[in-house]
Amino acid sequence: xxxxxxxxxxxENRQWQPLADRMRPQTLDEISGQQHLLxxxxxxxxxxxxxxxHSLILWGPPGTGKTTLARMIAxxxxxxxxxxxxxxxxxxxxxxxxxxxxxxxxxxxxxxLFVDEVHxxxxxxxxxxxxxxxxxxxxxxxxxxxxxSFELNNALLSRARVYVLKSLGNEDILNLLHxxxxxxxxxxxxxxxxxxxxxxxxxxxxxxxxxxxxxxLLEIAADLSEDRHIDKKIIQTVASEQSRRFDxxxxxxxxxxxxxxxxxxxxxPDAALYWLVxxxxxxxxxxxxxxxxxxxxxxxxxxxxxxxxxxxxxxxxVVERLGSPEGELALAQAVLYLASAAKSNAVYxxxxxxxxxxxxxxxxxxxxxxxxxxxKLMKELxxxxxxxxxxxxxxxxxxxxxYFPDNMPETAYYQPVERGLEIKIKEKLAxxxxxxxKAGKE
Numbered sequence: 085x086x087x088x089x090x091x092x093x094x095x096e097n098r099q100w101q102p103l104a105d106r107m108r109p110q111t112l113d114e115i116s117g118q119q120h121l122l123x124x125x126x127x128x129x130x131x132x133x134x135x136x137x138h139s140l141i142l143w144g145p146p147g148t149g150k151t152t153l154a155r156m157i158a159x160x161x162x163x164x165x166x167x168x169x170x171x172x173x174x175x176x177x178x179x180x181x182x183x184x185x186x187x188x189x190x191x192x193x194x195x196x197l198f199v200d201e202v203h204x205x206x207x208x209x210x211x212x213x214x215x216x217x218x219x220x221x222x223x224x225x226x227x228x229x230x231x232x233s234f235e236l237n238n239a240l241l242s243r244a245r246v247y248v249l250k251s252l253g254n255e256d257i258l259n260l261l262h263x264x265x266x267x268x269x270x271x272x273x274x275x276x277x278x279x280x281x282x283x284x285x286x287x288x289x290x291x292x293x294x295x296x297x298x299x300x301l302l303e304i305a306a307d308l309s310e311d312r313h314i315d316k317k318i319i320q321t322v323a324s325e326q327s328r329r330f331d332x333x334x335x336x337x338x339x340x341x342x343x344x345x346x347x348x349x350x351x352x353p354d355a356a357l358y359w360l361v362x363x364x365x366x367x368x369x370x371x372x373x374x375x376x377x378x379x380x381x382x383x384x385x386x387x388x389x390x391x392x393x394x395x396x397x398x399x400x401x402v403v404e405r406l407g408s409p410e411g412e413l414a415l416a417q418a419v420l421y422l423a424s425a426a427k428s429n430a431v432y433x434x435x436x437x438x439x440x441x442x443x444x445x446x447x448x449x450x451x452x453x454x455x456x457x458x459x460k461l462m463k464e465l466x467x468x469x470x471x472x473x474x475x476x477x478x479x480x481x482x483x484x485x486x487y488f489p490d491n492m493p494e495t496a497y498y499q500p501v502e503r504g505l506e507i508k509i510k511e512k513l514a515x516x517x518x519x520x521x522k523a524g525k526e
């Protein structure tokens with residue numbers, strides 16, 4: 085656990101620290117982005133300027149200023165800043181922090197307890213904060229990259245307001261880079277580094293909305309520049325293999341697979357390809373994507389174009405047999421085909437309706453005429469006796485035959501759409517139902 089009483093402590097002697105840490109904003113106006121929270125007359129800014137402490141959760145991607153903002157809240161509120169990391173701390177550390185806050189409270193000093201990566205605490209650890217948040221011993225600030233709705237318990241959420249931080253835009257990143265290059269005290273200004281404009285633009289793009297990443301890359305580029313000049317080539321060197329933000333099994337993961345699926349469903353092949361490549365670029369397992377593509381083929385295309393399922397399975401096979409990059413190209417082929425194909429969710433809807441009836445009617449017995457009769461006893465019991473062999477019927481269809489259990493109404497789960505092959509399927513089923521009517525089957 086760490087404790088600081090000033091946001092600006094030791095700023096004069098921090099040249100040994102990483103550039104990203106040295107360049108932490110010291111005033112609200114120095115914070116890059118987050119104007120939806122910190123712009124003029126916005127509630128959080130007003131609360132900070134007026135020193136109005138309240139417990140809160142800061143939720144946003146890495147490098148968006150969660151820790152900096154928490155420290156600044158403590159500074160503006162003239163409160164002691166107690167810090168824990170959920171990665172390294174346990175209940176014992178929580179108790180020590182609370183004991184320290186109680187001592188400060190007795191001295192008339194308010195305190196803020198900041199918990200970084202708060203989503204990594206389990207339910208019992210999160211519960212340990214509740215009494216002290218409730219009685220005002222500490223003002224709680226949690227920082228998380230994960231959706232609080234899923235990762236934090238309701239009791240803690242009910243006592244803290246959630247503020248959503250957004251990834252920084254390229255202009256925000258560029259402004260931050262220019263400040264770092266010009267700042268003689270905390271930044272690189274004393275090193276007289278020059279840069280090409282297109283180099284900084286590229287760096288801002290590669291930072292992917294993460295201020296910390298941007299400053300780290302700039303610092304490495306400055307160290308590599310022999311003549312104190314940073315060009316595009318140096319940026320490409322230091323940023324090689326930099327991947328876009330992708331938290332496997334985290335919210336970004338599910339957001340992106342959702343975007344891919346909905347792009348396919350919406351017949352947007354270019355967007356679908358973008359999200360596929362985005363996930364592959366972030367390190368998503370191609371086999372996971374192959375499984376999801378097969379799901380899309382059945383759920384959103386179905387019998388409107390049965391070739392979609394075949395092509396998806398073939399792409400999966402290529403991924404397993406050949407790996408990268410051949411498998412990834414096969415996935416791209418399948419995704420583009422699925423997005424361009426005729427759409428139907430008739431199979432998906434029919435399956436779900438049938439599942440509901442299975443739950444409702446339980447273990448309904450198979451009608452006697454549909455049962456096999458491999459033994460003498462079964463034949464004597466009438467198993468299969470009145471079954472009509474479809475191939476011996478006119479048009480190979482036993483009009484009026486019953487196939488549902490006796491205690492269930494016959495239900496048309498499958499309703500083909502007027503697209504793709506299902507146009508023909510719909511016509512065929514309509515024709516067969518007319519034959520049923522003629523045979524006296526309602």
